[in-house]
Amino acid sequence: MNSNVLKDGDITENIIAFKVNNSYKENMPKTELYDITRGCWRISYKMAQYADYAFSVYKGTIKEVYKIEKWLRAEELQRTTFPDEEVPKGRYGFVGKIAEKEIRDKYIEKVIEYKKGEQAPFKYLPNKKAFISKRKICNNEVIEEIQKIEKEIVPLNIDEESKKAIVNVRVNQGKFRDLLLKRYNNKCCLCDVKNQKFLIASHIKPWAKSESKEKADVNNGFLMCPNHDRLFDKGYITFDDDGKIKISNKLTKTDCIFLNVDSKMHIEQLTDGNKKYLKFHREKVFET
Numbered sequence: 001m002n003s004n005v006l007k008d009g010d011i012t013e014n015i016i017a018f019k020v021n022n023s024y025k026e027n028m029p030k031t032e033l034y035d036i037t038r039g040c041w042r043i044s045y046k047m048a049q050y051a052d053y054a055f056s057v058y059k060g061t062i063k064e065v066y067k068i069e070k071w072l073r074a075e076e077l078q079r080t081t082f083p084d085e086e087v088p089k090g091r092y093g094f095v096g097k098i099a100e101k102e103i104r105d106k107y108i109e110k111v112i113e114y115k116k117g118e119q120a121p122f123k124y125l126p127n128k129k130a131f132i133s134k135r136k137i138c139n140n141e142v143i144e145e146i147q148k149i150e151k152e153i154v155p156l157n158i159d160e161e162s163k164k165a166i167v168n169v170r171v172n173q174g175k176f177r178d179l180l181l182k183r184y185n186n187k188c189c190l191c192d193v194k195n196q197k198f199l200i201a202s203h204i205k206p207w208a209k210s211e212s213k214e215k216a217d218v219n220n221g222f223l224m225c226p227n228h229d230r231l232f233d234k235g236y237i238t239f240d241d242d243g244k245i246k247i248s249n250k251l252t253k254t255d256c257i258f259l260n261v262d263s264k265m266h267i268e269q270l271t272d273g274n275k276k277y278l279k280f281h282r283e284k285v286f287e288t
């Protein structure tokens, strides 16, 4: 057997291997290889979030390794090798860079075995099961972290507002925010604020009203700019189950203009998991 063949045990990261058989050329420019590897793919957005790296695979051999930074809709990829307007709907691609030397050296020119009948253009490595279990580990880490914050906050003899401020700082330094950054592609889920310094992990059902599990549930979070976070937190805006914005009558037209709130706004990536928290927000937080 070829000693270059990777076995499941050799792979310790979550990786998606993309076949580039049709577009690969010997000695093609690095930028082009990156561009044909990153998209566009008919891939589950949810699964893709748990990938650390991507392989560019030509006839079973790994030609390049990329560290994935984020996933975008194929229409937003701005690839050089394929016009965006011809991209079929519902596909995604990643943005990333060539992996660090250590990882590259481990995998470049190694061979991936494809079983007979394994025709799909990409596959999850080491395997799909490992991929999903990593997702669970991720969630457990968030739960542990949130429980730690709770334990520290509860005994503090300070008012609720101060507690809330401490919680916000801690949550916004941790894994809960990391998961939201990934989910919303490092961007406010309502507007185009992308500067990470300003993006806030906002709980939909307020922290103080949430059970421990709910506090750690990424479905109970939105990623927002300071502006939209404040409006949402104070109940001046909320969302229906389609993600469409509802604006409180307490905001004047002038408020809306200067606070960048518009009745046409909506959250695109609303999950089923968001809905129960949003229901609470509409009923208990929103100021009609």
Ligand SMILES: [Zn+2]
Binding pocket: 188, 189, 190, 191, 192, 193, 224, 225, 226, 227, 228
């Ligand atoms: Zn915003």
